[in-house]
Amino acid sequence: MIEVGTQLEEMVFYLDRALLKAYADASGDQNPIHQNEEFALSVGLPNVIAHGMLTMALAGKYISDFAGGSAKVLEFGARFTKPVIVPAGEKVDLTVSAVVTDVADGKASLTLSATSAGVKVLGMAKAVVQI
Amino acid sequence: MLSPDSVGRTFAGTESITVSQSEIDAFCAVIGETDTTVAPPTFSIRITLDQSQSLLSNPEIGLDWTRVVHGDQKFDIKRPIKAGDTFTCSSTIESARVAAGNEIVTVRSDLFSGTELVVSTWSTLVVRA
Numbered sequence: 620m621i622e623v624g625t626q627l628e629e630m631v632f633y634l635d636r637a638l639l640k641a642y643a644d645a646s647g648d649q650n651p652i653h654q655n656e657e658f659a660l661s662v663g664l665p666n667v668i669a670h671g672m673l674t675m676a677l678a679g680k681y682i683s684d685f686a687g688g689s690a691k692v693l694e695f696g697a698r699f700t701k702p703v704i705v706p707a708g709e710k711v712d713l714t715v716s717a718v719v720t721d722v723a724d725g726k727a728s729l730t731l732s733a734t735s736a737g738v739k740v741l742g743m744a745k746a747v748v749q750i
Numbered sequence: 751m752l753s754p755d756s757v758g759r760t761f762a763g764t765e766s767i768t769v770s771q772s773e774i775d776a777f778c779a780v781i782g783e784t785d786t787t788v789a790p791p792t793f794s795i796r797i798t799l800d801q802s803q804s805l806l807s808n809p810e811i812g813l814d815w816t817r818v819v820h821g822d823q824k825f826d827i828k829r830p831i832k833a834g835d836t837f838t839c840s841s842t843i844e845s846a847r848v849a850a851g852n853e854i855v856t857v858r859s860d861l862f863s864g865t866e867l868v869v870s871t872w873s874t875l876v877v878r879a
Contacts, residue, residue: 692791696824
């Protein structure tokens with residue numbers, strides 16, 4: 620039973636440089652800050668960072684799984700508060716959870732939490748799904 | 751700086767973009783989605799990012815894309831995207847303001863299949879000073 624206040628089970632995704640390359644190819648966003656460490660450092664970043672939209676795509680998968688498929692996701696929005704930092708040779712976590720904030724008219728609203736290495740990476744992350 | 755009279759203007763694309771199954775498959779593979787019959791919820795960024803950038807790169811608009819950082823993103827999905835869908839994109843600069851020396855510009859992009867609005871997206875772009 621989905622009701623207001625229901626806490627959804629946490630899910631952990633893992634990101635590495637290979638996933639960033641795969642997302643760059645799948646999305647068409649080839650910005651070098653997501654692939655080239657030397658370039659990322661040259662523009663003042665701490666290391667290569669994941670595409671904000673990759674973080675959002677993975678959180679979108681979490682929402683789809685809850686809703687019972689991609690087709691049931693009606694709205695999804697988020698703010699990119701901090702980057703997900705992806706050092707070479709490492710797998711970093713993206714930990715996603717959510718709480719149900721509204722249920723009405725066959726729809727459920729969710730507020731999501733998304734962190735990497737304990738740091739909040741998405742803010743104001745909200746979705747509406749068909750239930 | 752963004753030209754003030756750009757705010758509220760809609761730039762309609764004329765190019766048609768057809769979504770292929772292999773594009774959906776590649777996007778699904780990255781996020782571990784095994785159901786590839788429809789596109790994942792954020793798939794439309796593959797079309798709108800490129801389209802809005804090309805529609806809003808006109809020098810008279812005054813948006814410096816080389817200094818843009820993505821601030822936030824929202825999707826309103828009227829129906830899921832499937833392989834074979836053909837879209838045109840139109841982009842509207844909904845608002846622009848300056849905060850701490852950075853310009854904050856909100857761009858809405860709408861994907862139409864013929865006259866059917868399929869997805870609206872809002873991107874807040876932070877143009878670093």
